[in-house]
Amino acid sequence: GSMINRGSLYEKMEGKGFLKIEVNDTGCGMSQDDLQKLFQKFSQPNAEGSQRQIGSGLGLWITKSLCELMNGGVRVYSKPKVGTCFSAVIQADCLPIQGSHSRDNLALAKAFAESNRKRRVLIADDDPYNLDVHTYLLRELGFDEIETADDGGSLLSKFRSRPERYYEVVVTDVSMPQVNGIKAAEMIREFEASEGRRNRVKIGFITGHSNLRDKEHCARTPISALFYLSKPITVSVLESFFKVGSSMIE
Numbered sequence: 001g002s003m004i005n006r007g008s009l010y011e012k013m014e015g016k017g018f019l020k021i022e023v024n025d026t027g028c029g030m031s032q033d034d035l036q037k038l039f040q041k042f043s044q045p046n047a048e049g050s051q052r053q054i055g056s057g058l059g060l061w062i063t064k065s066l067c068e069l070m071n072g073g074v075r076v077y078s079k080p081k082v083g084t085c086f087s088a089v090i091q092a093d094c095l096p097i098q099g100s101h102s103r104d105n106l107a108l109a110k111a112f113a114e115s116n117r118k119r120r121v122l123i124a125d126d127d128p129y130n131l132d133v134h135t136y137l138l139r140e141l142g143f144d145e146i147e148t149a150d151d152g153g154s155l156l157s158k159f160r161s162r163p164e165r166y167y168e169v170v171v172t173d174v175s176m177p178q179v180n181g182i183k184a185a186e187m188i189r190e191f192e193a194s195e196g197r198r199n200r201v202k203i204g205f206i207t208g209h210s211n212l213r214d215k216e217h218c219a220r221t222p223i224s225a226l227f228y229l230s231k232p233i234t235v236s237v238l239e240s241f242f243k244v245g246s247s248m249i250e
Contacts (some may be wrong), residue, residue, distance in 0.1 A: 002197055004021070004022075004023075004024045006021070006024075007020070007022075008020045008022075008231055013190075014034045016216050017093070018072070018090070018091060018092065019089070019091075019092040020088070020129060020232075021088045022085060022087045022088075023086045023087075024083065024084070024086075024123040025083050025084055025085075025086070025217070026082070026083040027084060028080070028081060029078045029082050029083055029084055030045045030084060031045075031074075031076040031158065034078075034131050035076060035078060037166070038060055039074070041057070041058060042057040042058065043057050043061075045055045046244040058071070063077045065147050067088050067090050070090040071090070071091040071223050072089040072090040072092050073088075073089060074086065074087070074088045074089075075128065076177040077127060080131055085125075089133075090171050097146050099171070107158075118147045119145070119169065120147070120150065120167045121145070121146045121169045121170075121171060122146075122147050122155065122159060122167045122170045122171070123135060123146060123147070123148055123149070123168065123172070124148070124151065124152065124170075124172040124173060124176065124181065124186075125148075125150070125172070125173040125206070126150040126173065126175070126177060127173070130173065130206075130231070131148055131150065134171065135148060137233065137235055137238060138171070140235050141238060141242065151176050151178060151179065152172070152176050152178060152179030152184035152231065153179060153182060154178055155172060155179075155184050156162075156179065156187055156188065156191075159191070159201070160191055160214055164216070165197070166198055167201050168201065168202060169201065169202045169203075169204065169226070169242075170185075170201050170202070170203045170204070171203060171204045171206060172184060172185065172189065172203070172206070173205075173206055173207065174205050174206070174207035174211075174214060175208065181205055181207075182205070182223070183187055185205075185225070186222070186223065188201065189222040191220075198221045200224075202216075202226045203224075203225050204225060204226045204227040204241065205218055205227065205228045205232060206229050206230075206233060207224055207229070207230055208230070210228075214228070215228045226241055226242075229241075
């Protein structure tokens with residue numbers, strides 16, 4: 001088996017942010033019954049093939065309580081005989097970079113945010129925490145008309161059900177089950193062509209596993225992505241791409 005630990009910091013403009021910590025393993029996994037009682041006091045899963053249980057069964061309850069006290073939470077995804085993923089999110093302070101929050105910069109940021117008020121965004125990610133964080137970052141840029149989808153299929157259904165120019169931007173995770181973000185983007189372009197839509201929606205990608213071949217593919221037609229960003233992302237990085245308004249993949 002194996003274990004992967006990953007940490008990400010998502011910046012917020014006013015010096016606040018969210019710290020996300022993930023722990024993934026390829027162990028024996030847990031059943032739905034175990035998951036239902038996992039965060040209860042003095043409770044431990046009884047996974048088949050696991051080592052003898054030790055401890056009091058308070059660790060996860062304490063972890064969840066502490067995260068909630070810091071305006072966050074804990075989620076777990078598990079499949080028997082496959083593995084488990086724990087993700088914890090807490091609110092965190094971000095130290096300002098000297099000169100980055102001058103009065104002129106704040107005035108420009110405010111004007112930019114105001115220009116985004118009525119620009120509709122459709123964002124897709126199969127990870128609920130990532131979806132919440134990225135939605136939050138977009139709101140920091142002034143977007144207040146945001147719709148979400150939890151997979152590529154839902155993203156396509158929502159896009160196809162809306163008239164031309166309804167969404168100005170589609171932001172999607174790359175790695176999603178069934179229909180991934182790149183395939184969804186290709187199908188959006190095919191739909192626009194079949195409907196004779198001349199005003200193509202801007203498409204941006206966010207990924208936890210950057211791939212040069214995927215990045216180059218997304219930059220070319222027919223997708224012509226606005227951006228292809230590796231997680232974690234920040235408000236300032238997103239802002240730079242939206243200000244340009246055309247493909248600027250580096």
